[in-house]
Amino acid sequence: MSNQLILNKKIVNNDWVFLLPVIEQKEVKKQAGKVVMFKVTGENFPEDDDLNKIKLPDVSKILLPLKLYLLRKDEIEKKYSEVGLWLYSHEDFQWLSNLNLDLNKFSVIGIYIEKFADGRIYSLGNLIRRKLKFKNDLRALGDILKDQLFFLDRSGFSSFLIKEGRSAEEAIKGLSDFSHSYQATLDEIPSWRKNLNG
Amino acid sequence: MYKYNQIDQNIVNERVAQYQDQLNRFLKKELTDEEFRPLRLQNGLYIQRHAPMLRVAIPYGLLSSVQLRTLADIADDFDRGYGHFSTRQNIQYNWPKLEDTPKILKKLADVEMHAIQTSGNCIRNITTDPFAGVSPDEVIDTRYIAEILRQWSTFHPEFALLPRKFKISISGSKSDRALIKTHDIGLELIEKNQDLYANIYVGGGLGRTPMIGVLMKELLPIKHLLSYCESIIRIYNLYGRRDNMYKARIKILVKSLGINDFKRQVEADWDNGNASPNMLDDNEIKRVKVFFTSPDYEILESQELENLYSDNKSFVNWLKRNTRPHKQLGYRSVTISLKGKYQSAPGDILSNQMRAVADLADQFSYGEIRSTHEQNLVLADVKETKIYELYESLITNNLAEANIGLVTDIICCPGGDFCSLANAKSIPIAKNIENLFDDYDYIYDLGSISLNISGCMNACGHHHVGNIGILGVDKDGSEWYQITLGGQQGNEASLGKVIGPSFSEEQVPGVVKKILDTYLSLRNDDSELFIDCFTRIGIDPFKQIIYQEEA
Numbered sequence: 001m002s003n004q005l006i007l008n009k010k011i012v013n014n015d016w017v018f019l020l021p022v023i024e025q026k027e028v029k030k031q032a033g034k035v036v037m038f039k040v041t042g043e044n045f046p047e048d049d050d051l052n053k054i055k056l057p058d059v060s061k062i063l064l065p066l067k068l069y070l071l072r073k074d075e076i077e078k079k080y081s082e083v084g085l086w087l088y089s090h091e092d093f094q095w096l097s098n099l100n101l102d103l104n105k106f107s108v109i110g111i112y113i114e115k116f117a118d119g120r121i122y123s124l125g126n127l128i129r130r131k132l133k134f135k136n137d138l139r140a141l142g143d144i145l146k147d148q149l150f151f152l153d154r155s156g157f158s159s160f161l162i163k164e165g166r167s168a169e170e171a172i173k174g175l176s177d178f179s180h181s182y183q184a185t186l187d188e189i190p191s192w193r194k195n196l197n198g
Numbered sequence: 199m200y201k202y203n204q205i206d207q208n209i210v211n212e213r214v215a216q217y218q219d220q221l222n223r224f225l226k227k228e229l230t231d232e233e234f235r236p237l238r239l240q241n242g243l244y245i246q247r248h249a250p251m252l253r254v255a256i257p258y259g260l261l262s263s264v265q266l267r268t269l270a271d272i273a274d275d276f277d278r279g280y281g282h283f284s285t286r287q288n289i290q291y292n293w294p295k296l297e298d299t300p301k302i303l304k305k306l307a308d309v310e311m312h313a314i315q316t317s318g319n320c321i322r323n324i325t326t327d328p329f330a331g332v333s334p335d336e337v338i339d340t341r342y343i344a345e346i347l348r349q350w351s352t353f354h355p356e357f358a359l360l361p362r363k364f365k366i367s368i369s370g371s372k373s374d375r376a377l378i379k380t381h382d383i384g385l386e387l388i389e390k391n392q393d394l395y396a397n398i399y400v401g402g403g404l405g406r407t408p409m410i411g412v413l414m415k416e417l418l419p420i421k422h423l424l425s426y427c428e429s430i431i432r433i434y435n436l437y438g439r440r441d442n443m444y445k446a447r448i449k450i451l452v453k454s455l456g457i458n459d460f461k462r463q464v465e466a467d468w469d470n471g472n473a474s475p476n477m478l479d480d481n482e483i484k485r486v487k488v489f490f491t492s493p494d495y496e497i498l499e500s501q502e503l504e505n506l507y508s509d510n511k512s513f514v515n516w517l518k519r520n521t522r523p524h525k526q527l528g529y530r531s532v533t534i535s536l537k538g539k540y541q542s543a544p545g546d547i548l549s550n551q552m553r554a555v556a557d558l559a560d561q562f563s564y565g566e567i568r569s570t571h572e573q574n575l576v577l578a579d580v581k582e583t584k585i586y587e588l589y590e591s592l593i594t595n596n597l598a599e600a601n602i603g604l605v606t607d608i609i610c611c612p613g614g615d616f617c618s619l620a621n622a623k624s625i626p627i628a629k630n631i632e633n634l635f636d637d638y639d640y641i642y643d644l645g646s647i648s649l650n651i652s653g654c655m656n657a658c659g660h661h662h663v664g665n666i667g668i669l670g671v672d673k674d675g676s677e678w679y680q681i682t683l684g685g686q687q688g689n690e691a692s693l694g695k696v697i698g699p700s701f702s703e704e705q706v707p708g709v710v711k712k713i714l715d716t717y718l719s720l721r722n723d724d725s726e727l728f729i730d731c732f733t734r735i736g737i738d739p740f741k742q743i744i745y746q747e748e749a
Contacts, residue, residue, distance in 0.1 A: 093436060117236050117319070119359025123435045126356050145229075147220065147237055154355035166228075177216045180205045182349040183424070184475035185356065191205055191349070192482040 004168035006149075007137065007159040009175055011168045016084060016108065018063045018141060018161065021046045021054055045088055063110055063139075066091070070099075084108030086141060089120040093127050103134045108159075110139040116148070122155040129156035129186055149174035154185050199260050199566055200345045200489045202310045209352065210307040213314055217241050218300040225297075236359065240320055242288075242313030243299055246618055252291045252299055253316040254306060258326045258344040258368075259287035259569040263556035266567055268309045270552035276302050281552065283536060283545040285609060285660055286365070287325050287569045288316055292616050314352060319360045321351040321431070326368045327375045328570040331490060332578045334525045338370035338387040338394065342487040343423070350424050350476065357431050361438035362446035364431065365403075377571065379411040379691040380404055380663060382448045383427060387420075394420040400430060400460075401452035404657035408693045409449045412457045414464075420483070425474030429467040433460070493564045493579060498528025501582035513589055515642060516600035521585065528582050532563075534575040534592060537607050538599035538632065543625040544610040545573030554595040562588050571660075572609055574602065603646045605714065606632050609660055613653030613670065614677070620653035622670025622677035623703070627651055630707045644714055647728040648686070663687045665729050666713060667694040668706065679706050683713065683740060684732045695737050698745055709744055716743050 005014035023046045051068045056079055063084040069076055076083060085106050087096065103109055109128060111121045121140060128134045139159040140152050149160055153175055162168045184190040202210075217237075224234040242253035254269070261269075269289055273281050276298050277291040284290055294302060306312055315322055324347045326340040327333065347366060351357070357364070369376040370387040378384025384399035395417045402411025418426055434448045437455075452460050471477060507513050521530045534555060537544045547555075555575060559567045562584050563577035570576060580588055592598035601607045608631065611617065613624025628651055635641050650664030654671075661667035667682035679701050682694030701709050714728075720739060721731045732740075 116233055117359050118440065119319070119357070119361075120436055120440075122356040122358060123432050126432075145233065147233075148358075151353075151355035151358045170228075178212045178353065179208055181355070182205075182209075182352055183354055186475070188475060190476055190482075192485060193479075 004162040004166075004171075005159060006162065006168055006172050006175075009172070011172060014161070016061045016063050017057060017059045018086070018110070019054075019057070019065070019068075020112070021050060021065065021068070023050050045090070063108060063141075066096070082107060084110060084137075084139070086110030086112050086139070087124070089113045089118050089124065093124060093131075096128075097132065103128070103132055104136060106136065108137045108139050109134055110141045110161075111157075113140075113142040113144070116143045116145060118143075121148075122151055125152065125155035125157050126185060144171075146171040146174035150177045154181065154188075156186055199262060199341075200257075200486070206310070206349075207307075210310070210312045210314070213241075213312060214300060214303045214307050217303060221296070221300060236318055239318035240315055240358075241299075241303070242316035243296075244317060244618075246292070246616055249293045250296050250299065251612075251616065252294050252302060252313060253284065254289050254291070254311060254313050255316045255323050256288050256311075256569050257348045258324055258330070258341060259328050259571075260341065261567045261569065262309075263559045263565040263567065265309045265311055266552050266556040266559070268305060268311070270549040270556070272302055272305055273549040273552070280542070280546055280548045282543065282612060283547065283569050283573045283575070285545075285571050285573060285611070285658055286323055287328070287571055288323055289569070290612070292612070317363075319362050319364075321354065321357055321360075321364045321366065324348050324351065324366050324368065325376060325381075325571060327371055328568045328576050329375065329522070329531055329578065330370065331492065332524050332526075332529075332531050333371055333375075334523050335372040336370055336525065337372065337389055339490060340368040340370040340376075340387060341490045342483065343370075343385070343387060343420075344368055345486050345489070346424075346478065346482070347427075350427075356428070357435060360431070360435055361440045362443060362448075364434075364448065366427070374688050374691070377660075377663070377687050377691070378402070380408070380660075380687070381411065383430060384411050385423075388417070390417070396420060396423055398426065398430075401449040401457070403447055403449045404660055404662045405447065406444050406655040406657075407447075407449065408657070408662040409453065410691055410693065411449075412452065414457060414461055421478045422468075422471040422474075424476040424478060425471035426464075426468055428474070428476065429464045432467055433463050437463075492526075495526045495529065495579070496581070498526075498581060498583070500527055501585075503582060503585060507586065512600065513586065515638070516589060516598060517585070519600045519602045519604060520598075521580075524579070526579075530580055530582055530585060532577045532580050532585070532588060533570070533602045534577065534597050535599040535601050535607060536574050536597075538601055540596035540599065543612070544608045544628050547575075551595055551597060554591070555597070558588060558591055572602075572607065574607070600638075601641065603648070604641050605644050605647050605649055605666075606635055606641060608632065608649050608651060609664065610651040611653050611658035613651070613659075617653060617658075619656055620670060621655075621672040622653050622679065624651045624653040624659060624668075624670060627668060627670075627679065627703065627706055630703075631710050634707050634711055643724065644718070645724065645727055647714075649710070650685075660687075661685070662693045663691060664694060665732070666710065668710075671700055673700070677703060679703065681706075681709060681713075683737055684729065686729050697737060697741055712744055713740055716740050 061082040066085045220237045223229045244251040277293045282290045331339045366383045367376045367381040368385040380402045386397040398415040399411035400414040439445045568576040608628045610628045614620040649666045650661040651668040652659035652661040663685040669680045685694030
């Protein structure tokens, strides 16, 4: 797993361990006409059984799947000094919202995408900041390249774990691809109210 | 028309630099094909059969003469001396070299143009009525709202990678000329007690699963337009299918949730828009609106052109078909046909013709040109006293084909000759149909009728809404054509019905001829248009004649 972290527009030493469960692939038949949360590639994601079997590594700071945390909360809180949570991009925002979890208890919340083209991450970031009022570090995980950074930053993300094998020095430049934006997001104001238009 | 300020100019300049960097990384193999693909697509670059294809944005179809001359230069310097106007009011080049594309984008940026979001899974070019601002039936001039939406949708960070492409169209007239019911979002602007509102249609679209959009929200105050669209697209971004590209458009989500549940989710997110940072205020609307005020029209009298030139039948025919009334007395809007014997394919235009049109726009129409989704060009503000002079210049440039709205005004995608998605060729089909008609009287007698051809079910030729629609299909590796009848655009938008088993390339012109002859023999009189006749008699009479004789 990559260890190149960009945090608050700087490349930093990453002392968080990102736990990504590896699971067996099962074939799933999709029901026609039924709306379910679709993953980009159709692979499985871990069921409770899988999550219960995971051996928790002996480290101090760990980023865990939200569902794993919910299942084994006591054990996890006892074991680690600091816990961050992450969601798969197909996990439902409404579900997260209804958990009534105090997200600000956690110093990091991450969203993981398997594929670059998975744009759900942007809306999830926006909603977690805007609707759930998350104040701490929001981290992009997975297939994260230079070319998403400008948009992720504007969608509320404050840190980026750059994909294995890609240069973080190169990627960080993506944050300044554009000096202006038209529309507002989060607590920005749109270009037309910035009075830059003469 | 809209003029860039420093922010607009910086954004397109920085985009050129960003794209140059992405291309360099791809050429150095720092980006894989799969990674480069969405990046190049969002800059209008396709990899086609013969070469890359570059699609350049013409926001809501509005061009200046300076821009059109630059498009002509690009055609000469980087392509084969022509360009192709698409059904989304954009222009495409079929033969650029990959390495040249940043240079082309630089040239475009110099004249306030770009190729941003002309392809890929993002919000595409905003389209509207080509007669916005000049049509007598207009209620609201849509151009400033289109420009506001263009800015808002450009690099919207949340919607950079949607499940699939997303198209928005706006109409502000009594009759819809912007196909709003076949767009992902269709906006109908209306005025009530001097306040501006939008009716919002959602989930329309052509393609593999054609659907007519549903009216989702009535009388939305215009200040909430951006936040409401954001909530629609946010729900789509989160819940639209991503596992199957054929089921990924918003129409599939709206259909499977049902409009009520979809609306409930959207409005829960929207929360009356009051917290949105993108609420429009009067200042912003005013700032953009001033770019679209009417030119200083002269006070003129209406001309009886038909009577004045009654001995010139060709001119009168052209006048009737290719010009339309203007809101200002003494002016008309002129459509320049890009269809017919002088054009190598519907929507194609040579570089010298582009320059000629640019000159004519300067001379006769305040230096502005509009492109239409029917793949023609419009000079919107021509004095009636100058119409004949303009007509003569168009003849000299082989641009005076008098066929707007007639059967030879064929709407057609590039098809299998260029496009790697196509199942079948479409341009030769258009040409063969065109060749059926050497008799202008027959064409004029047929009257208004739309004929649309798509080379595959992606429906770039909008075949579902053609009175006659032709769709290229693949049957065991050979090219066949399915014909639909009775589609139409506008307020009564409807999708065509399949007439029956498909035909070979050779059969198509004959079948089209039979359809037209059947109409001529069954219509009440020459005031009953093809579509009205079809609505009255249905598909059966056509079916019988075609398949009985084929059998």
